[in-house]
Amino acid sequence: MSDVITGVGGRALSPKGVETRQRLLDAAERVFGELGFYDASIVKITEAAGVGQGTFYLYFSSKKEIFDELVRDLNSRIRHAMKVESSKGKDRIEAELLGFRGYFEFTAAHPDLYSIIRQSAFVSPETFLYHYERIWAGYARALRDAVATGEAGAIDPDVTAWALMAIGEMVGMRWIVWGDGDVPENVLEELGRIIRRVLDPPS
Amino acid sequence: MSDVITGVGGRALSPKGVETRQRLLDAAERVFGELGFYDASIVKITEAAGVGQGTFYLYFSSKKEIFDELVRDLNSRIRHAMKVESSKGKDRIEAELLGFRGYFEFTAAHPDLYSIIRQSAFVSPETFLYHYERIWAGYARALRDAVATGEAGAIDPDVTAWALMAIGEMVGMRWIVWGDGDVPENVLEELGRIIRRVLDPPS
DNA sequence: AAGACACCTGAATCGGGTCTCATATTTCTC
DNA sequence: GAGAAATATGAGACCCGATTCAGGTGTCTT
Numbered sequence: 001m002s003d004v005i006t007g008v009g010g011r012a013l014s015p016k017g018v019e020t021r022q023r024l025l026d027a028a029e030r031v032f033g034e035l036g037f038y039d040a041s042i043v044k045i046t047e048a049a050g051v052g053q054g055t056f057y058l059y060f061s062s063k064k065e066i067f068d069e070l071v072r073d074l075n076s077r078i079r080h081a082m083k084v085e086s087s088k089g090k091d092r093i094e095a096e097l098l099g100f101r102g103y104f105e106f107t108a109a110h111p112d113l114y115s116i117i118r119q120s121a122f123v124s125p126e127t128f129l130y131h132y133e134r135i136w137a138g139y140a141r142a143l144r145d146a147v148a149t150g151e152a153g154a155i156d157p158d159v160t161a162w163a164l165m166a167i168g169e170m171v172g173m174r175w176i177v178w179g180d181g182d183v184p185e186n187v188l189e190e191l192g193r194i195i196r197r198v199l200d201p202p203s
Numbered sequence: 204m205s206d207v208i209t210g211v212g213g214r215a216l217s218p219k220g221v222e223t224r225q226r227l228l229d230a231a232e233r234v235f236g237e238l239g240f241y242d243a244s245i246v247k248i249t250e251a252a253g254v255g256q257g258t259f260y261l262y263f264s265s266k267k268e269i270f271d272e273l274v275r276d277l278n279s280r281i282r283h284a285m286k287v288e289s290s291k292g293k294d295r296i297e298a299e300l301l302g303f304r305g306y307f308e309f310t311a312a313h314p315d316l317y318s319i320i321r322q323s324a325f326v327s328p329e330t331f332l333y334h335y336e337r338i339w340a341g342y343a344r345a346l347r348d349a350v351a352t353g354e355a356g357a358i359d360p361d362v363t364a365w366a367l368m369a370i371g372e373m374v375g376m377r378w379i380v381w382g383d384g385d386v387p388e389n390v391l392e393e394l395g396r397i398i399r400r401v402l403d404p405p406s
Numbered sequence: 407a408a409g410a411c412a413c414c415t416g417a418a419t420c421g422g423g424t425c426t427c428a429t430a431t432t433t434c435t436c
Numbered sequence: 437g438a439g440a441a442a443t444a445t446g447a448g449a450c451c452c453g454a455t456t457c458a459g460g461t462g463t464c465t466t
Contacts, residue, residue, distance in 0.1 A: 170369030
């Protein structure tokens with residue numbers, strides 16, 4: 001576990017270097033979010049960060065590297081948002097629905113970031129895979145627990161986790177990204193019905 | 204309904220022109236599939252088609268235009284594959300599962316093309332939307348019919364259609380694109396269980 | 407076979423990108 | 437405050453892509 005922040009070549013950074021690196025990351029988030037990976041350029045990122053072009057290469061060796069770093073960061077923020085919400089649920093069904101709500105809220109608050117992650121599919125397939133597997137793992141563990149405690153019926157937790165994750169992503173895209181930024185109440189209700197049916201809790 | 208094939212500027216094409224246009228489309232499918240939209244270049248497409256660079260602009264006005272044409276073509280092939288399979292089903296549940304199989308078979312046979320469609324999200328959002336809405340519309344109509352005939356319970360066909368489509372896409376990605384090109388039998392079985400539960404047919 | 411018309415060509419233009427490097431500045435250490 | 441180390445700079449070398457254009461080739465008609 002090395003939490004030490006380094007520049008290119010593993011160079012240790014002074015507080016000033018750490019700050020500049022962070023400025024570049026923040027700028028990259030804005031620029032990638034607005035323009036997408038391919039239309040974003042190093043020049044635009046350094047301009048947004050208020051540093052010279054050459055400075056970029058003191059901290060990141062390529063455009064892809066800073067992009068990957070950003071996706072990992074977003075992934076952990078999304079999982080955090082979901083976990084915070086879902087932990088408020090009294091049972092597994094409620095927890096799942098709240099987890100979705102957390103996801104939708106994050107998506108609504110950061111529609112650009114949502115699109116960044118989708119872009120990683122082509123920019124950096126490993127990172128894209130990492131993103132889905134991390135989220136999936138959380139779902140699958142929760143579902144295994146639910147089966148163990150009898151809150152869910154005879155389901156396959158692994159396959160069901162992929163299915164639920166898929167639904168959350170699609171609904172976020174359909175009603176938040178393509179819609180007016182909010183998932184309507186009737187859709188949330190139907191989502192509740194679907195989750196209940198899929199989880200098959202003993203009555 | 205104009206089935207007349209034209210070049211840039213609506214120019215009518217002779218048989219030779221039609222053939223060259225098709226050669227470019229076939230080449231574009233291979234090049235986009237292998238390299239993705241951004242790394243593909245007009246030069247590479249014209250080389251793969253065996254024509255000069257300038258020829259490209261006799262038939263398509265830009266890289267995006269030929270890409271959009273390709274996505275629309277793929278969309279109709281996917282829907283056709285799904286329809287052919289699902290029409291073999293004896294009831295709605297079986298039809299849905301067969302439709303998924305058709306989709307998986309298409310995905311397995313054309314993994315590159317699958318990725319092309321995902322790329323359209325950034326290259327051409329309208330086309331991406333078109334793709335999902337066309338597929339969704341077919342699902343939703345089938346589900347409405349199922350509700351009417353009593354093959355499905357008190358479901359919201361529109362929301363349920365988005366959910367089922369999402370599941371199919373995610374499973375295709377997880378087991379075909381990331382996996383070994385085939386959806387295992389046990390996953391298909393669990394998928395059957397999920398569909399049955401979600402459709403809620405009266406027992 | 408001459409003219410018309412569709413088709414084809416690739417070198418050249420133009421724009422824009424990544425990354426390097428010689429040099430300058432700031433900060434740290436003693 | 438002098439020397440070392442870290443940080444910063446932006447012009448320019450280098451590369452590659454989309455698109456245009458002035459002119460060449462094939463094919464059909466009469």
